[in-house]
Amino acid sequence: MEGLLGTLGPIILMFVLFYFLLIRPQQKRQKQVVSMQNSLQKGDKVVTIGGLHGIVDAVDEGKIVIKCGDGSRLTYDKSAVREVVESAQG
Numbered sequence: 001m002e003g004l005l006g007t008l009g010p011i012i013l014m015f016v017l018f019y020f021l022l023i024r025p026q027q028k029r030q031k032q033v034v035s036m037q038n039s040l041q042k043g044d045k046v047v048t049i050g051g052l053h054g055i056v057d058a059v060d061e062g063k064i065v066i067k068c069g070d071g072s073r074l075t076y077d078k079s080a081v082r083e084v085v086e087s088a089q090g
Helices: 002-038
Strands: 045-048 053-059 063-067 073-077 081-086
Touching: 002 081, 045 063
Parallel strands: none
Antiparallel strands: 045 053, 045 081, 053 063, 063 073
């Protein structure tokens, strides 16, 4: 029995370390990103994953319309927003 525990112990420890060092932090970041994307509002300054900078002009269920610097309006999925640079509320 001790031999079995001696061989499985390091493998179990490795899985526990992977969970706490890699998997759990990634899940927390993903929850933060989804929360940010769900809280988008008209007037927020955003950057998309493609590098487009603009201001949110309209928000639908799964899509947003971004107004660019030259006045054009582009439609994107909410999941394409990487970060909110400046919130509309402040």
